[in-house]
Amino acid sequence: MSEVPLTLTTGDGVRLRGRHLPAESDLAIVIAHGFSGSCNSPRARHIAATLHRFGAVVAFDFRGHGNSEGVSTVGDLEVHDIEAAVAFARSRGHSTVAVAGFSMGAAVAVRHAALFGGLTAVAAVSGPAHWYYRGTPSMRLVHRAIEGRWGRAVARWTRRTRISAVGWDPPPSPPWELVHKIAPTPLLIVHGTADRYFPLRHAHALYESAADPRALWIEPGMGHAESSMTPALVRRLGAWLREPSVPPVSPPA
Template sequence: MGGVSDVLGDRTPRPEPVRRLLRTSDGIQIDSVLLRRALPRTSAVVLANGFTGTWRNPATAMIADRMLGVGDVMTFDFRGHHESTGESTVGDQEVLDLQAVVEHLRGLGYTRVATVGFSMGAAVAIRHAGMFGGVEAVAAVSGPSHWFYQGTTSMRLLTFGVERPMGRFFLRKARNVRVVSRAWEPVPPDPTELAGRIAPAGLLVVHGDADSYFPVDHAHRIHEAADDPKELWIEPGMGHAERAMTPRLADRIAEWLAPFLSPATPPPTG
């Protein structure tokens, strides 16, 4: 894997980012940004942020920069976030957003695509791979194993934010996130229900033992529900999602993705 680390440190001039509005199958416009190296490549990594996250965040920018070692990188804002249209459904219809991004990359000629999701984006990435396929690997960071978890103060506050008019008003004004006011109908399958459908694509589950939203048992449940090839990393001292990521952890995830994105290297089998 030394070659991956060498590329991760490359400072060769790169093309300007390409920003596009992509359209989902249900008519939502998704604000996306494609980051590339100077030479054309056929592998790509998609970053799926957590709830209220955006490609503008410095943490997301750092992760994207580290992923450039193994493929071009597309970041985007889920529906209802910033300049993407529509309203957030907090993990339900967001699978259509991710599918629009993956389809766009396939249309550009990328033949090997991996998704890396954080928190809500981790749940979306797992569900997307189980429902649509079309990816070589998924890395799910700080994701929930099931819906409606209320076992931590952070999740109880988040639930207040999305379910109460006052909370949605705050999210709209303070975070530029518009949340749908109606409840899920029907309730979508949770990540553990779809994790078993990801194979033969690879699944990496990453979780911090200091996560203030979801305890590590969520990661264990997702990992247990999946088939090989799969791997579980419990990170000592790590908090939640993008803001808890370090450059070294981002590099390790990129290194794990590398065999799945390189047609010359067979991916691990377990």
């Protein structure tokens, strides 16, 4: 079946644009992209096409990104965006819905699963454990884009990302504080050893704060999020989302 253009309306009234890849399957996989990303990028399309082998796919642009309306709150109100995609999948008759999030989308996927529940599996790829991390040059650049007027203007012009000029008040609970609430839904944490945004300690912090059932895949040589997902890793991810009882890879010491 070919993909279908999609418009979603969130619980707080933001219209999102996306794509639906239908399938005659009990499973639907919701894909949550990273900050300044889009479901229409070539890499995101490749990931969606590969995951489509395992079930239906719902891919969308977060608020403030691409063709969606609103402004990005960088991980706070975006939980409503995922919930809108999950509700759409259920309305199409899929009895099981899993979420795969990347980078910012991984943080939102963790927070959504903890706050809303009702999923069959959650995968967080290259996600942060806590907010305000500036320990790498890449993240210092991200903070410049988020916090400064000129940085937000550049993000809007070059990345089609509209960032809220109003800071968090109060800050939302970070992923590591909420991740234990995901249980008994299976959780998979995927992180690369060459991630230039978030070092491995973020993955370990999430894993150690989570409750079983949980799995941790440390991928040697992998970089950050969608841009570093190999076809083989996407297939492994799809297989886990379809059968999350697959024995996890033991985390290294």
